[in-house]
Amino acid sequence: MVLVLAIGDLHIPHRAADLPAKFKSMLVPGKIQHIICTGNLCIKEVHDYLKSLCPSLHITRGEYDEDSRYPETKTITIGQFKLGLCHGHQVVPWGDLDSLAMLQRQLDVDILVSGHTHQFKAYKHEAGVVINPGSATGAYSSITYDVNPSFVLMDIDGLRVVVYVYELIDGEVKVDKIDFKKTSTATL
Amino acid sequence: MPSSSGELSADLENNRRFSDLRGVQWRIDLGILPSSSSTVDDLRRVTANSRRSYAALRRKLLTNRLISKDESNFRGLVMDNPLSQNPDSMWGRFFHKAELEKMVDQDLSRLYPEHGSYFQTTGCQGVLRRILLLWCIRYPNYGYRQGMHELLAPLLYVLQADLERLSEVRKQYQDYFTDNFDGLSFNDDTDLSYKSDLGKGEDNTGIQKDEINDNYLDPKIQTIISFSDAYGAEGELGIVLSEKFMEHDAYSMFDALMNGDRGAVAMANFFSHSPSTQNGLPPVIEASSALYHLLSIVDLSLYTHLVELGVEPQYFALRWFRVLFGREFALEDLLVVWDEIFALDNNKLRGSSENESEVTFWILNSSRGAFISSLAVSMILYLRSSLLATENATSCLQRLLNFPADVNLGKLIEKAKSIMNLATDAINSIPEPIHSGGPYEAGKPKVHGHGHSRSLSSDVAAAASLVPESYWEEKWRVLNTEEDRKQVGLSKQVQNRIKGWSEKVKMLTKVSRSPVTRNLVDDIARSEKNEKLVSGNGGGEEENSSIFSDPVSPRGLASSNNMTNNNDHENETDRSSVASNSPVNENNPCLGPSPSPSITSERYCSTEDIGSPLPVSDVPEEDLFLKEVKNEDIIRKPMLNLRDRRSGKFQWLWMFSKTGPEGSSDKSEPTTSYVTDFNQKNAVPSSTTADETEKPEVVDNNNLKNLAQSMLENIEVIESVENLSKDTLEALKELRKISNLLSEM
Numbered sequence: 001m002v003l004v005l006a007i008g009d010l011h012i013p014h015r016a017a018d019l020p021a022k023f024k025s026m027l028v029p030g031k032i033q034h035i036i037c038t039g040n041l042c043i044k045e046v047h048d049y050l051k052s053l054c055p056s057l058h059i060t061r062g063e064y065d066e067d068s069r070y071p072e073t074k075t076i077t078i079g080q081f082k083l084g085l086c087h088g089h090q091v092v093p094w095g096d097l098d099s100l101a102m103l104q105r106q107l108d109v110d111i112l113v114s115g116h117t118h119q120f121k122a123y124k125h126e127a128g129v130v131i132n133p134g135s136a137t138g139a140y141s142s143i144t145y146d147v148n149p150s151f152v153l154m155d156i157d158g159l160r161v162v163v164y165v166y167e168l169i170d171g172e173v174k175v176d177k178i179d180f181k182k183t184s185t186a187t188l
Numbered sequence: 189m190p191s192s193s194g195e196l197s198a199d200l201e202n203n204r205r206f207s208d209l210r211g212v213q214w215r216i217d218l219g220i221l222p223s224s225s226s227t228v229d230d231l232r233r234v235t236a237n238s239r240r241s242y243a244a245l246r247r248k249l250l251t252n253r254l255i256s257k258d259e260s261n262f263r264g265l266v267m268d269n270p271l272s273q274n275p276d277s278m279w280g281r282f283f284h285k286a287e288l289e290k291m292v293d294q295d296l297s298r299l300y301p302e303h304g305s306y307f308q309t310t311g312c313q314g315v316l317r318r319i320l321l322l323w324c325i326r327y328p329n330y331g332y333r334q335g336m337h338e339l340l341a342p343l344l345y346v347l348q349a350d351l352e353r354l355s356e357v358r359k360q361y362q363d364y365f366t367d368n369f370d371g372l373s374f375n376d377d378t379d380l381s382y383k384s385d386l387g388k389g390e391d392n393t394g395i396q397k398d399e400i401n402d403n404y405l406d407p408k409i410q411t412i413i414s415f416s417d418a419y420g421a422e423g424e425l426g427i428v429l430s431e432k433f434m435e436h437d438a439y440s441m442f443d444a445l446m447n448g449d450r451g452a453v454a455m456a457n458f459f460s461h462s463p464s465t466q467n468g469l470p471p472v473i474e475a476s477s478a479l480y481h482l483l484s485i486v487d488l489s490l491y492t493h494l495v496e497l498g499v500e501p502q503y504f505a506l507r508w509f510r511v512l513f514g515r516e517f518a519l520e521d522l523l524v525v526w527d528e529i530f531a532l533d534n535n536k537l538r539g540s541s542e543n544e545s546e547v548t549f550w551i552l553n554s555s556r557g558a559f560i561s562s563l564a565v566s567m568i569l570y571l572r573s574s575l576l577a578t579e580n581a582t583s584c585l586q587r588l589l590n591f592p593a594d595v596n597l598g599k600l601i602e603k604a605k606s607i608m609n610l611a612t613d614a615i616n617s618i619p620e621p622i623h624s625g626g627p628y629e630a631g632k633p634k635v636h637g638h639g640h641s642r643s644l645s646s647d648v649a650a651a652a653s654l655v656p657e658s659y660w661e662e663k664w665r666v667l668n669t670e671e672d673r674k675q676v677g678l679s680k681q682v683q684n685r686i687k688g689w690s691e692k693v694k695m696l697t698k699v700s701r702s703p704v705t706r707n708l709v710d711d712i713a714r715s716e717k718n719e720k721l722v723s724g725n726g727g728g729e730e731e732n733s734s735i736f737s738d739p740v741s742p743r744g745l746a747s748s749n750n751m752t753n754n755n756d757h758e759n760e761t762d763r764s765s766v767a768s769n770s771p772v773n774e775n776n777p778c779l780g781p782s783p784s785p786s787i788t789s790e791r792y793c794s795t796e797d798i799g800s801p802l803p804v805s806d807v808p809e810e811d812l813f814l815k816e817v818k819n820e821d822i823i824r825k826p827m828l829n830l831r832d833r834r835s836g837k838f839q840w841l842w843m844f845s846k847t848g849p850e851g852s853s854d855k856s857e858p859t860t861s862y863v864t865d866f867n868q869k870n871a872v873p874s875s876t877t878a879d880e881t882e883k884p885e886v887v888d889n890n891n892l893k894n895l896a897q898s899m900l901e902n903i904e905v906i907e908s909v910e911n912l913s914k915d916t917l918e919a920l921k922e923l924r925k926i927s928n929l930l931s932e933m
Contacts, residue, residue: 003270026271031283153270164269175265 008038038115084109088116232426451534
């Protein structure tokens with residue numbers, strides 16, 4: 001019953017002013033145990049805000065992040081799952097599944113969380129799961145202007161992870177969920 | 189067991205049938221089990237039902253969220269996601285439950301650490317946690333409040349105690365606990381053959397095994413056995429004393445306690461913050477004001493004292509009520525208290541359930557509630573003297589919140605029961621027959637009116653009469669603590685002092701001349717001695733006084749300057765030691781011959797010593813006296829009673845009070861006794877100490893200083909009395925000067 005928030009690409013203050021109000025009202029401290037952030041926050045204030053939601057915060061460096069001390073990639077173990085984190089601008093072509101899978105094998109993780117494309121994606125392939133939480137503020141990306149704010153909440157419970165996707169479409173929060181199960185020995 | 193389905197022994201009284209099985213008794217009192225002449229089978233059925241309902245509740249509320257989540261439909265997602273703010277969503281409930289659990293765990297970890305071997309075990313804590321969580325989830329409008337765990341803990345404890353009793357009995361009477369699944373009691377050793385009697389006779393401890401018969405057993409043991417039978421109605425679920433279902437039983441008890449079983453007093457009310465409909469106050473505040481109302485009826489002065497200090501009742505009553513005195517008594521005592529509380533009926537006495545507005549104090553609306561408030565009042569009364577003595581609210585509260593541990597529970601409960609009448613009256617303006625006036629009046633139909641008014645007035649009268657004595661006594665004791673500790677003849681002294689004190693107060697207001705004259709002082713000395721000796725010493729002095737009566741009488745009548753003529757012995761000492769012939773002087777062995785400035789001090793010194801005769805008055809040693817009184821040094825001998833200097837303080841005050849009218853009248857007779865006392869007093873020190881010359885002087889100086897000290901103290905005491913006349917004030921100033929002189933010497 002571990003709740004992990006995957007969020008990223010906020011681009012505050014350059015491309016967006018703040019998280020959407022509806023998202024902000026949902027993100028209250030005390031419910032979430034971990035936050036993994038793909039990067040491009042970009043400023044320290046956003047870092048502090050995320051820290052206030054949950055003390056356990058993991059960030060990787062995006063190309064516009066002003067704090068250069070974030071690592072390029074990170075791996076975390078939560079429950080039975082190994083999670084890998086990377087911003088994604090390093091993986092070329094951006095958002096390509098096979099390249100991301102390569103990174104996943106490199107990091108040897110069950111779930112890879114990356115961003116940069118500002119599009120929500122959740123793939124399952126034989127090696128594991130790749131999740132892209134999109135942009136929480138709906139900031140424009142290098143590829144497209146039409147971005148829906150989105151983020152992902154993972155509920156890790158034993159060998160099973162439930163992925164809740166929160167998207168702001170036309171001013172309404174839409175929630176979707178996906179189940180993934182891990183077999184005990186192999187990865188997803 | 190042959191009799192398992194029959195009626196329980198008829199000779200067991202209805203109400204307290206299971207006085208040794210608290211768990212069962214409390215369950216009956218709280219309304220979970222049927223009472224009065226129900227069979228064991230009935231008890232078993234009701235028990236089984238309550239357990240089934242608890243099990244269902246538990247299943248419903250505590251099942252794993254994940255399992256149910258799989259079946260949730262799509263509509264749920266917006267509502268049912270983890271971040272949903274919706275409190276009804278599964279996740280909302282999940283987080284709510286997690287919060288409750290955190291609060292409960294916090295409290296449980298601090299529960300009864302002194303009985304930690306039971307309460308702090310994981311098993312017990314788990315049971316407590318589950319019960320509390322389930323109750324709070326079931327009644328979401330109360331939530332979990334601190335204190336609920338303390339109500340639950342003793343309930344679990346008595347269930348456990350019952351089980352322990354059961355295992356004791358089992359060990360002791362193990363023959364009787366056979367598994368009689370055929371309805372017959374078989375014993376493996378006995379065959380159906382007729383040889384059994386002969387063969388087994390020697391092995392038994394006197395009980396023929398094929399003759400096991402419940403009639404030989406104590407009825408209580410019988411009940412215990414029948415309660416543990418696994419083959420009665422409802423099978424295992426119906427075992428009344430069952431370890432497996434302890435959690436279920438504890439939950440039902442807790443539920444009944446909190447809900448009040450549709451009666452007037454529901455513990456849950458004490459935990460709710462919402463104001464009740466009638467007067468807009470939260471129920472606990474209302475109950476606290478009921479408490480104070482009751483106190484004002486019983487003991488108005490204490491009530492006003494507390495109100496003046498600003499001690500609001502809910503400061504301490506909140507804790508008392510919410511955990512039903514759980515924090516004020518040790519666990520064993522608490523069980524006794526709860527026995528009494530639960531024994532009383534909780535049905536509403538006035539007002540139907542729809543129309544509650546007739547009742548001003550909801551807590552007093554049942555015998556149980558009335559007893560609870562009366563018990564609280566009797567606890568306050570127990571602390572009465574210390575409460576009246578404090579002058580600020582904080583220390584009052586401190587005393588109330590740290591109820592002493594060694595309290596006489598029986599008395600407290602008796603007092604509470606006597607106040608109960610008043611409590612039930614308090615909600616009625618119109619006399620009305622009140623049913624079930626409490627166990628102490630069982631059987632007698634309680635009719636209001638005459639009986640109540642009598643008891644009411646007698647209670648009030650009793651309370652009123654208590655007031656002046658105890659308060660003044662307390663004041664007096666505070667002032668007298670030191671002397672009291674040191675005195676041998678304590679009781680006599682105290683009585684005398686009390687009299688003297690009140691008289692002194694009276695007298696001071698009448699004093700018209702300066703009390704600091706030798707005459708006066710002499711008179712005082714004499715009369716004061718009289719008073720005390722006559723009252724305190726009884727017969728022992730009489731024979732002595734007769735010996736000296738003749739010489740003494742003229743002295744009594746004369747003024748101070750002539751007084752020395754009574755007794756040759758005394759005269760000698762007088763003349764030799766002091767310029768003035770005050771008889772008081774004789775009593776002052778501590779001061780040797782000294783110039784006039786010390787005269788008055790001598791007087792005072794001696795008056796202080798006056799107190800000393802009393803302790804030694806029982807030892808007539810006239811012979812010794814006759815020989816030795818001629819010896820000046822004897823006078824100076826360090827008195828046995830140096831330590832009584834302080835006690836002498838009040839004799840001195842007495843002297844003060846004995847001015848005027850009393851001085852002259854009683855002189856003749858009392859002086860004799862005074863003389864004898866002096867004799868004895870002198871005799872004793874002379875017999876005790878050998879060293880006569882050196883000690884006195886050293887002692888003298890110390891004595892002087894002590895004397896000055898005590899003088900000052902006395903002066904302060906007197907000054908505290910109101911309405912002092914101008915003369916008195918002047919006199920006090922003089923006294924101050926004298927004491928300063930003394931201290932310099």
